[in-house]
Amino acid sequence: MEFLTEFGLFLAKTVTLVAAVIVLISAIISAAQKDKEGQGLDGELRTRKLNERYRKLKESLQLRLLDEQERKHWQKLRKKERKAEQKAHKQKAKTSAEAESRKPRVFVLDFDGDIKASDTDSLRKSITGVLSVAEPGVDEVVVRLESGGGLVHAYGLAAAQLDRIRAKGVALTACVDKVAASGGYMMACVADRIVASPFAILGSIGVVAQLPNFHRFLKKNDVDFEVLTAGEHKRTLTVFGENTDKGRQKFLADLEDTHGLFKEYVSQRRPDLDMAAVANGDIWFGQRALDVKLIDEIKTSDEYLIEACERADVVSVGFHHKRSLPERLGLATSAALEHTFWRVADAFRNQKMQ
Numbered sequence: 001m002e003f004l005t006e007f008g009l010f011l012a013k014t015v016t017l018v019a020a021v022i023v024l025i026s027a028i029i030s031a032a033q034k035d036k037e038g039q040g041l042d043g044e045l046r047t048r049k050l051n052e053r054y055r056k057l058k059e060s061l062q063l064r065l066l067d068e069q070e071r072k073h074w075q076k077l078r079k080k081e082r083k084a085e086q087k088a089h090k091q092k093a094k095t096s097a098e099a100e101s102r103k104p105r106v107f108v109l110d111f112d113g114d115i116k117a118s119d120t121d122s123l124r125k126s127i128t129g130v131l132s133v134a135e136p137g138v139d140e141v142v143v144r145l146e147s148g149g150g151l152v153h154a155y156g157l158a159a160a161q162l163d164r165i166r167a168k169g170v171a172l173t174a175c176v177d178k179v180a181a182s183g184g185y186m187m188a189c190v191a192d193r194i195v196a197s198p199f200a201i202l203g204s205i206g207v208v209a210q211l212p213n214f215h216r217f218l219k220k221n222d223v224d225f226e227v228l229t230a231g232e233h234k235r236t237l238t239v240f241g242e243n244t245d246k247g248r249q250k251f252l253a254d255l256e257d258t259h260g261l262f263k264e265y266v267s268q269r270r271p272d273l274d275m276a277a278v279a280n281g282d283i284w285f286g287q288r289a290l291d292v293k294l295i296d297e298i299k300t301s302d303e304y305l306i307e308a309c310e311r312a313d314v315v316s317v318g319f320h321h322k323r324s325l326p327e328r329l330g331l332a333t334s335a336a337l338e339h340t341f342w343r344v345a346d347a348f349r350n351q352k353m354q
Helices: 002-036 050-064 068-094 096-100 120-131 152-167 183-188 215-220 245-269 286-291 301-309 325-353
Strands: 043-049 105-112 140-146 171-176 179-181 193-196 201-203 283-285 313-321
Touching: 043 050, 043 120, 050 068, 050 301, 050 313, 105 120, 105 301, 120 152, 120 313, 140 179, 140 183, 140 301, 152 171, 152 183, 152 245, 171 179, 171 183, 171 301, 179 183, 183 201, 183 245, 193 286, 201 286, 283 286, 301 313
Parallel strands: 105 140, 105 313, 140 171, 171 193, 179 201
Antiparallel strands: 043 313, 201 283
């Protein structure tokens, strides 16, 4: 027990010292960074060629299935093939005529949506970069989309970013492995083609709003709450005030109008849909979604991209925000404290067992 007390005091002193040093360094760096604000991007575009990734996966398994002698022979052959490929690539780049006959490119973007569609900023920058080099009618953009929806205006902007791709004449495919519902489907419907896995969730073409009301609770406790507005419809329903039938009717009318805009948006991009059948807020799983034409094909994103590698150069593109040094130090400190906590917990548990 005495050991744990001494160790705890030592740990407390160490953590205090480290925290003080980090706060001091963070303050100095933050002050220095203020002079650099507005210069350049706050992140960078990162690319990865998926053809190479899938090839390495295949080769890794092939090597494991061979005995030592076969492996050596295979590696020699592969080395010769790579040299030949590099030589052919250099020769191809020498003449513009040959360069024009390059393979099509498939640019892969990822969108993982929360209720605020927070990934939109990274998506818009990735799209800007891709559209600066993509060739209309030749190249393709694939969006691996996962979202259960969220705020109307946030997903409206995210969908508008995808509209930029179609406006440039670049083919757009949406791949949904798990869910693209509500605002997620608003984004997916922009694509020329929607591909989904067998049990992915699609649809939910509807609008919902909900809020609690504490008026009766406040009234019971003799608490007055006043809402002052200028404009008949400035506030319809409130959390603390007394809601009226007139306010409810206006709120519902706004929801119906938003739903109408949602249906118009989807029907313009997927004119073959029976909107009366699918725009009731319901959801459909993959195969059922195919039956009602919410999607065009049953296939996982892995299948689609592996097949794309046979006909095109497939490149994953993503914009990554740069973390400031204080942020990195904060993350490192958090990880270190968490690690220390579990070490102390293990030591305490071991001491009790003895």
